[in-house]
Amino acid sequence: MHDDLINIMQLAYNRGWTLGTGGNFSAVLQRDPLHLLMAPSGVDKGTVKADDLIVVDQQGTVIQGEGKASAETALHRTLALHANAGAVLHTHSPYATVLSLHFVSQGRVSWEGYEMQKGIVGINTHDTRLELPILPNTQDMTTLGQNITLPCTDWPYGLLLAGHGLYVWGRNLFEAKRHLEIYEFLLQVKYLETGNCLPSQ
Numbered sequence: 001m002h003d004d005l006i007n008i009m010q011l012a013y014n015r016g017w018t019l020g021t022g023g024n025f026s027a028v029l030q031r032d033p034l035h036l037l038m039a040p041s042g043v044d045k046g047t048v049k050a051d052d053l054i055v056v057d058q059q060g061t062v063i064q065g066e067g068k069a070s071a072e073t074a075l076h077r078t079l080a081l082h083a084n085a086g087a088v089l090h091t092h093s094p095y096a097t098v099l100s101l102h103f104v105s106q107g108r109v110s111w112e113g114y115e116m117q118k119g120i121v122g123i124n125t126h127d128t129r130l131e132l133p134i135l136p137n138t139q140d141m142t143t144l145g146q147n148i149t150l151p152c153t154d155w156p157y158g159l160l161l162a163g164h165g166l167y168v169w170g171r172n173l174f175e176a177k178r179h180l181e182i183y184e185f186l187l188q189v190k191y192l193e194t195g196n197c198l199p200s201q
Contacts, residue, residue: 040067
């Protein structure tokens with residue numbers, strides 16, 4: 001699992017979704033008690049190695065490895081515990097960042113008619129509406145995690161934080177990676193729908 005998580009982080013970096021030290025990634029090692037395999041805070045996702053990964057417990061304490069857990073670990077824990085996430089992937093791509101801020105007043109970004117929507121678990125036809133929720137950004141991830149405990153169970157394996165980025169999850173790493181690629185594709189499509197120039201709000 002260590003190598004698989006590293007490969008996904010490097011893929012995200014190479015596609016421009018986690019530049020600098022942006023983004024964070026986790027995979028569930030065990031559920032009872034919860035242990036998450038994660039990259040430590042502040043590392044370059046393009047050069048991180050398997051030996052750099054840490055293990056964090058349900059309270060957010062690092063129990064294995066060197067380094068500090070990300071401030072956003074609380075959100076990963078919530079999604080693992082309440083949305084049945086086996087992996088959570090967080091990116092800061094330009095499309096996710098711009099569109100999340102632009103559509104925050106609507107509370108969602110939506111798509112209809114795209115075949116690629118079927119890449120999200122539970123969607124079996126292009127002839128449907130997919131709505132990705134947008135939440136206001138915050139530095140208090142613990143409170144945010146508590147506030148999404150109930151609604152996250154109904155969300156389509158993803159959410160946006162306004163002006164911040166994209167969170168996706170899946171029942172395992174493979175599924176979460178697919179959701180990441182699908183949502184990043186759909187966000188780019190949404191941007192293109194606007195004619196590359198988002199009108200002012």
